[in-house]
Amino acid sequence: MGRRRRRVDRAGGAGALPEAIASLSRTLPGGPSPETFRRAKFDRPEAAPALWRLLFCVLSQLRAGGAPASPAPEAQARWVKSELLSQGYPRQGLAQLPEDGSRGSRELLLALSWLLARQPLPERLLAQTRVQLGDEMPVCECDILASPGLPAPRAEADGPVDARHLQWLMGKLRFRWRTLMASQQEQCALLGKIHWYTRGCHSDRRLGHLSVAETELLRDPESGRQLLRRLESENARLEAALEWRHREAVFWPWMDTVLGSCPPEAPQPASVPRPCELGAEELERQLWALQEELRAAVEARRAAWEARVGGRGLEWSVAQRATQEAVGQELVALRQAWERGGDLAQAHGPCRLVRTEAGVPAGPGLQAAQAIRVLQSREACLEETLRQLQAQCQQQLARLAGALPSLIWILPPGR
Amino acid sequence: MSIVTVQLGQCGNQIGFEVFDALFSDSHCTQGLCSKRENEAYRSSCKERFFNEEENGVPIARAVLVDMEPKVINQTLSKAVQSSRWKYGQRSCFCQKQGSGNNWAYGYSVHGPRHEESVMNLIQKEVEKCDSLGGFFIIMSMAGGTGSGLGTFITQNLQDQYSSSLKMNHIIWPYGTGEVIVQNYNSILTLSHLYRSSDALLVHENDAVHKICAKLMNIKQISFNNINQVIAHQLGSVFQPTYSEEGSFHYRRNPLGDLMENLVPHPEFKMLGVRDVPRMSENSLAYSTFTWAGLLKRLRQMLISNAKMEEGIDWQVQPPLSRLPTLGKRSLSEQLRFNTSIANLVVLRGKDVHSADVAGFKDPALYTSWLGPDNAFNVWTTQRAFSKYEKSAALVSNSQFLVKPLDMIVSKAWNMFASKAYIHQYTKFGIEEEDFLDSFTLLEQVVASYCNL
Numbered sequence: 001m002g003r004r005r006r007r008v009d010r011a012g013g014a015g016a017l018p019e020a021i022a023s024l025s026r027t028l029p030g031g032p033s034p035e036t037f038r039r040a041k042f043d044r045p046e047a048a049p050a051l052w053r054l055l056f057c058v059l060s061q062l063r064a065g066g067a068p069a070s071p072a073p074e075a076q077a078r079w080v081k082s083e084l085l086s087q088g089y090p091r092q093g094l095a096q097l098p099e100d101g102s103r104g105s106r107e108l109l110l111a112l113s114w115l116l117a118r119q120p121l122p123e124r125l126l127a128q129t130r131v132q133l134g135d136e137m138p139v140c141e142c143d144i145l146a147s148p149g150l151p152a153p154r155a156e157a158d159g160p161v162d163a164r165h166l167q168w169l170m171g172k173l174r175f176r177w178r179t180l181m182a183s184q185q186e187q188c189a190l191l192g193k194i195h196w197y198t199r200g201c202h203s204d205r206r207l208g209h210l211s212v213a214e215t216e217l218l219r220d221p222e223s224g225r226q227l228l229r230r231l232e233s234e235n236a237r238l239e240a241a242l243e244w245r246h247r248e249a250v251f252w253p254w255m256d257t258v259l260g261s262c263p264p265e266a267p268q269p270a271s272v273p274r275p276c277e278l279g280a281e282e283l284e285r286q287l288w289a290l291q292e293e294l295r296a297a298v299e300a301r302r303a304a305w306e307a308r309v310g311g312r313g314l315e316w317s318v319a320q321r322a323t324q325e326a327v328g329q330e331l332v333a334l335r336q337a338w339e340r341g342g343d344l345a346q347a348h349g350p351c352r353l354v355r356t357e358a359g360v361p362a363g364p365g366l367q368a369a370q371a372i373r374v375l376q377s378r379e380a381c382l383e384e385t386l387r388q389l390q391a392q393c394q395q396q397l398a399r400l401a402g403a404l405p406s407l408i409w410i411l412p413p414g415r
Numbered sequence: 416m417s418i419v420t421v422q423l424g425q426c427g428n429q430i431g432f433e434v435f436d437a438l439f440s441d442s443h444c445t446q447g448l449c450s451k452r453e454n455e456a457y458r459s460s461c462k463e464r465f466f467n468e469e470e471n472g473v474p475i476a477r478a479v480l481v482d483m484e485p486k487v488i489n490q491t492l493s494k495a496v497q498s499s500r501w502k503y504g505q506r507s508c509f510c511q512k513q514g515s516g517n518n519w520a521y522g523y524s525v526h527g528p529r530h531e532e533s534v535m536n537l538i539q540k541e542v543e544k545c546d547s548l549g550g551f552f553i554i555m556s557m558a559g560g561t562g563s564g565l566g567t568f569i570t571q572n573l574q575d576q577y578s579s580s581l582k583m584n585h586i587i588w589p590y591g592t593g594e595v596i597v598q599n600y601n602s603i604l605t606l607s608h609l610y611r612s613s614d615a616l617l618v619h620e621n622d623a624v625h626k627i628c629a630k631l632m633n634i635k636q637i638s639f640n641n642i643n644q645v646i647a648h649q650l651g652s653v654f655q656p657t658y659s660e661e662g663s664f665h666y667r668r669n670p671l672g673d674l675m676e677n678l679v680p681h682p683e684f685k686m687l688g689v690r691d692v693p694r695m696s697e698n699s700l701a702y703s704t705f706t707w708a709g710l711l712k713r714l715r716q717m718l719i720s721n722a723k724m725e726e727g728i729d730w731q732v733q734p735p736l737s738r739l740p741t742l743g744k745r746s747l748s749e750q751l752r753f754n755t756s757i758a759n760l761v762v763l764r765g766k767d768v769h770s771a772d773v774a775g776f777k778d779p780a781l782y783t784s785w786l787g788p789d790n791a792f793n794v795w796t797t798q799r800a801f802s803k804y805e806k807s808a809a810l811v812s813n814s815q816f817l818v819k820p821l822d823m824i825v826s827k828a829w830n831m832f833a834s835k836a837y838i839h840q841y842t843k844f845g846i847e848e849e850d851f852l853d854s855f856t857l858l859e860q861v862v863a864s865y866c867n868l
Contacts, residue, residue, distance in 0.1 A: 165785040178580075179676070185547060
């Protein structure tokens, strides 16, 4: 009886916090020691580099290959800032931090806890980095399309640029694209061979054949040992994640004290709300208020705008109508694309590639033919857009050419 | 990645045989001056690119042979059988009984559509034998009727059916003195059509190769065999395996793609030429030694003075000090004394290749104002010696080297066209005057683009 009470006391007592943080740290990729977290609470500069690294690892793993392998610390910091901004991180303190990692550990700790609070972070990280035995393929491009990528280095040309240089670079890009196509086709052909030669070898009847990783295991015992090591480390992270879920309750009050020790930001952010703490009614009320605010702002803007352009008359209203039509068309196209892709709405993320014998009734998974159809319709949409843009460019060129009657325009051969 | 070769017409088939024979002999040469393991990697890389393995172990060329007369194809097949080291596939040939009579229009408009399905089926079968297709290498002459006309037709079909695969046309430029009265017509029709459907045109001039045979190889009675062997050697020295990057010992996987990305991304500049050093008869080779510095110095001067071979290089030509545009102020011949490059690729093979210094090719003065050496120059290397040469260097160049011959052919054809000579032989088969005019316009544009670098 007495022993049990002591353990309960310990769980809520002084040792509980470091243990909770330690378990969190173990679930995160390259997580720092609890001591780093403690120092960050007091905004000690020496904790900052480790936290920048941690945020970079976490965010780039969430992106699954979206970030460059391991850029310089400054580039890492820039990337972390832009990534957090694109996810809607509200505090401005982070954006103002220097990128050399010299200070700001408390801001970074707040950013990390914001990520933890708004999504089941350890679970998502584990899902991204789990050991894969099957041959997987993404069926959608949502992630890539949604990714802002690294802020592109903006190269301003010193002087006029020779169009031939641009054509050269464009051509190079085209060749690279074709090379990529060729290697993808090669990969598919080889995958197909492996699946064909190993048919009937898999213990799982639904799969029937082996994947590349499984074939590799049979060929090379060393890769089996490597796989074992990777599975063990994944297990350790899973256990740590479980532990974190048990102990998380002591972490959040502590984070409140961290937030409390912050000097208030100019427009005070509405703390770091955990969505589940606010009731549905409260959220609805907030949403309604925001919508009202938006409506008022839009009306004021529109009134001001119309007052300004009112004098232009007919020409203006023609342009306005054209814009409205263009927007309308685009909306229709988007809606159609959405409806056509509707049956695939749930199929996101990677799928395991499985070859089925011809004539065998299809299993529960997604059929390749179905996925291809969706991609083809998407391709057709994109090509239509490309054609429209090209036509616009040609019109523009023709207009320019018309302005210079002494010039003859000859289109380049080919293409 | 594998390359499917399409051999067209008499010239294409004869050269194709020599190319495969040169590739095979070099990769099985025991004088590679490298370790056994490296030799094996080199051999298997060459094989993946150009040969298929049959059950009995005899490699089979990844090639399709097409001609409208059976004679040359039969000779080519039997020569391959006689070599007994490699052969052509049993069902990779297509031939007919009647040629094209040196008429481009006949090859393009009659033979092309009539035999389209059979030839494209053969090509598809060959493509299906590749785990991965790097692209097509299409060998043809441009003076005659079958290689040029049918070859152009087939290239266009490949462009339609395999639009994302790479296509390089290897073109034999006719002797200036002429074998065929309408060779200039055939040439402009070939070049202008290929400029639209091919990714790169690799050109060998018969005149230049003839001189190499006479001056460097000391051959007294020069036959087409001799000429074709020189061409095959040059192609081999470019397309045999090289390391994928500096410091790596893995061989390049996609030579055709890398070469095109380095040399012909711009759609208006697709003409490539090859030069190589050293070049000599086998007897002299045994008594010669070379240094990389010496070889590269000569190769660079051959490039900038537009010399096709080592002998008779004009050492006076130097890069201009300022690159101000000189458009219209000097005659064409004066302008072209210095050969401006758009892009160059140097391929070095042999002993101590890591010590070779290619700084001479990185001089911005060699290139155009709109493409610096960083973009315009590349080097491929391997320690493995090529075909008994302890050290050898080849240069693939996209430069002004062809402007003069091209201009010559266009103006000769124009003179004939202006007097309407032989036009009816083309209109008879559906090639109208309008098509000729389109070809002239396009090629004059190419000449102008190359002149105004």
